[in-house]
Amino acid sequence: MRFHKILSVFLFVGISLVFLSCTKDIYKKNNKAHKKSVKQTSALIKEIPKTKAELDYDTLSITDEWVGTTNFSVRKPNYVIIHHTAQDSLAQTIQTFTLPGTQVSSHYVIGRDGEIVQMLNDYLRSWHAGKGKWGNDTDLNSASIGIELDNNGREPFTTSQIESLLVLLKRLKWKYAIPTANFIGHSDIAPSRKTDPSIYFPWKRLAEEGFGFWYDEDVVFPVLTAQDSIAIPIENTDSLPQNNIDPILALRIIGYDVSDEKAAIRSFKLHFIQRDIESALTEIDKRILDNLYKKYL
Template sequence: MKQSVLFLFVSIVIYACSSSKPYSKTNKQYKKQAAAYAAILKAYPLKDSAGLPYAVDFVGTTNFSMRKPNYVVIHHTAQNSCEQTLKTFTLPRTQVSSHYVICKDGTVHHMLNDLLRAHHAGVSKWGNTTDLNSSSIGIEIDNNGSEAFTDAQIGSLQTLLGRLKNAYQIPTGNFIGHADIAPGRKVDPNNHFPWQQLAGNGFGYWYDTTNVQVAPGFDPLQALRIVGYNIAKPQAAIQSYRLHFTPQDSSKTLNESDKKILASLMAKYQ
């Protein structure tokens, strides 16, 4: 009897420990990978496959600093729970990740040092910037892609965005969505996302068409380009613009109302 009770007690302790720290193994792997990158930095100058330095004479400058993120890219997870997303981001075979994950109850999981490169943007372009993974922070919000975001999520998101903006001096116009940087390939965050609310708090721009005068010959497609969209595939760019700025409209052409919106946005993003 005593042995049975002891076995039960030990089992409960083991379960409690494993359930309270379900990601202890991946946390350990994170530290191991981070240490490996730190060792590479320390070993500069790097050597090539023949064991030779890229340049013979290395003179270490005293004037340098860490690279810092210049964009924030917002996503929805397109999965069914926060737990599912955390698991996806901790499996090496998936090769996907983000810096932060925000659950429906507002819980924020920080998954990667802001100064390291996450795999969240993929093939991407915004203005003249390509490879957004190398210059951005990725934030994933738990959402299956077709539902509204919770008040708790948006509250936590705005608190986080405020901290990131202050920490890295991220420009107002550089808070964007995955669909913005990958037209035709991505549609997140979905059309329920409150971009106007965020813009009102300094995270991205919103339009004001009250006093906008559209110049004769105004080209709305070129305005999309100036705002930041990749217009190589015009209809894809229009779709991404609509998801962000006119989610109630699903048309694939730009009308007179869009011209006013884009004229207003162009003035802000320039």
């Protein structure tokens, strides 16, 4: 009996060691490939601009001599785009982001336990945003940092995960001087394609911490504030002054691509209303929009 116990302990330790060494090997191979890619990308930056004689096309605008300047630095991210992974585990997401065929990645992945895995230098262009538009920017991958939260899209985000996210956002905002308005979701920049992060994402909490905007609840619901804790039914808008806002123009001012109006409204509702996202804008929604867009002017 005792012998069996000792044997099973040895077996357990042995299997664990084999597993650990395999895991290490996977990352070793992957990180070597990563370094090679970084080297190839660095070569682009190191390239010296060609002179007129070196160019293979005829142009009058390039001089014969090249003149270098030392007044430069690297371009830096100016947006943070938040996603949920729509996968079942952190390990699954990491695997997706390390397989070359998937052509998707992210700078950071945050696990349900709050663990942050960085997968790419902030200055490099991760492939997380895809086709999208915010304001007049149509290459959000070049301008942003992508953060993926391990979440299947049908569940609330964990407290540890949100706390870790807030710490990371604080660092990024400070380091790159990212404007408050530029903390947005994947669905915001790709309304007709994406619905992440889901309605469970705490955008209001983020705005309270200085990451993204939220509407002034006391202005949108004046009756509610006046009577303090006495709530009015959300659909009872009779007592509120009517507003004549042009919702599509307001959405465009915030940054939404309104080429598909229905999709733009859905993305707005996903972020700021977080209920009935497929329905049209209600009077309350319009009041919220009216209050919000002015913050983006």
